[in-house]
Amino acid sequence: MPNAFTPGRGHLSPADAALVARRARVLGPAYRLMYESPLHLVRGDGVWLYDETGRAYLDAYNNVTSIGHCHPHVVEAIRSQVGRLATNTRYLHTLILDYAEALIATFPAELSQVMFACTGSEANDLALRVAKAYTGGTGIIVTENAYHGITDAVAAFSPSLGRSVDLGAHVRTVPAPDRYRAGSSDVGAAFRGHVEAAIADLRRHGIKPAVLIVDTLFTSDGVLPGPAGFLAGAAQAIREAGGLFIADEVQPGFGRTGDAFWGFQRHDVVPDMVTLGKPMGNGQPMSAVVMRPDVIERFGREARYFNTFGGNAVSCAAAMAVLQVIEREELQRNARETGAYLLDRLTTAATGCEAIGDVRGTGFFLGVEFVSDRAARTPDRERASRVVNAMREEGVLISVSGLSHNVLKIRPPLVFEREHADLFVHVFESALARTQ
Incomplete structure (x- = not known):
């Protein structure tokens, strides 16, 4: 599984480490957790998820609750x-x-x-x-x-x-x-x-x-x-x-x-x-x-x-x-208009970044493809993974996709607004800078 937690890597609090051990003991070995440092979530509201400390995370990945958490x-x-x-x-x-x-x-x-x-x-x-x-x-x-x-x-x-x-x-x-x-x-x-x-x-x-x-x-x-x-x-x-x-x-x-x-x-x-x-x-x-x-x-x-x-x-x-x-709530219109705004802002943010080969999407489904060689279009799984985990550290949740696991999978709830898109791009740009 791409973007999966690997025991022994990432930072876990003592309480979360105990939860991971408890999962392994009770649920067995087949389940997977996301991110290098897994999230311990306790509440959701609209586009936000909250961990056990009360920290908010912008959910730009979860299409299960497509009209927002706990609508x-x-x-x-x-x-x-x-x-x-x-x-x-x-x-x-x-x-x-x-x-x-x-x-x-x-x-x-x-x-x-x-x-x-x-x-x-x-x-x-x-x-x-x-x-x-x-x-x-x-x-x-x-x-x-x-x-x-x-x-x-x-x-x-x-x-x-x-x-x-x-x-x-x-x-x-x-x-x-x-x-x-x-x-x-x-x-x-x-x-x-x-x-x-x-x-x-x-x-x-x-x-x-x-x-x-x-x-x-x-x-x-x-x-x-x-x-x-x-x-x-x-x-x-x-x-x-x-x-x-x-x-x-x-x-x-x-x-x-x-x-x-x-x-x-x-x-x-x-x-x-x-x-x-x-x-x-x-x-x-x-x-x-x-x-x-x-x-x-x-x-x-x-x-x-x-x-x-x-x-x-x-x-x-x-x-x-x-x-x-x-x-x-005219959420299809919102997906079209806010999605186009997010795509445009991501495209601009990617300009000049040699590690990004393509930015694509429609509505609230977008992909950013990382490559190690733009001319050869060589997939760069490692950079994509680092960006995903850097964004998670800064409070924005996404994952990866593609045969080579080198494409950011951006799939926010349909209630995502421009202010959320602006926050997303700000964190994306920060993650790009941190993972050079």
Whole structure:
């Protein structure tokens, strides 16, 4: 895991060192902590997180609580509903239908049915089951450093989990559409060519293609937002091969790109299925698969679906509140305008810094790529890591992304304002100076 705490490195207070030891003893060895010096957090409010000493940290990383930590409208919706009824989808209840209709209204008309789960991993697992039933295929195409979840089936097509997590024999990886390294070549045409080559290789091995699934901002591949429109050719290629195009909107969705509510809309393409997760309930477990009715018809006819907590009334109340806040507080507009301001300020701050090869982004999803050689565009993981930890020391939280872990992953809550952007850039500039 990039940007992970390594025991024996970083500074820990005696109390936090005891917590780390306690975690290892009780939770086992598989969990990871972020930053060289892990954070001990006790409270959140809007764009801020607070540690046990009361110190505030500007959260420019956490998209789970995408409309801000402990948003009062969401908190009240959860409190009110849990005091009335918490039940599942095997009983008639109007709230799940009200939310489903409100959610579907944000999608193109073709995508008119939705199924609920609890996590993005579950949503992608369900989408794969549906796709296999619809296509009769099993082949999956993803980008080289994609992350789509942690169930056994989904981990098998999440190469960012590392070499110790095996990819399935039915999985093919393709290079991410990286405009920074593409030069004058057509990013969309190149990406389509890679997908077509993967389709041919699947068929050569007797595997029928089922899906091309991508995070529409290619978040784990290094935050690759453009040029808008480059996904259309790849989506056409998988469909011509008898497969489906799935847009994983767990990270790009809910207005984060600023210029569209869903990341796929920037590419003028309508997916066959869309998977949703983290931001839906602003921290309350909630995920979904939105799809064309014909895609789900066979699966629904031949197999039943039930998820005890998927679509429960409390999560639906939280999710409805999230949609309401995004609309009432015009958070998509804020992501577009404040995100553009932050991108412009970061671009200016990076001018003249030989260690920065590229600054890119859309809305509230930005990437800053560090290189050790600008001409060769050689990834510099070490400098990126030092900047992340220097910013953490100064009270601003981000992380890294990309195949080489050399891209700053900047993903603030949708309630981030210009004053927060100014603070972010001030700390960024300080971190650049401190890590020369």
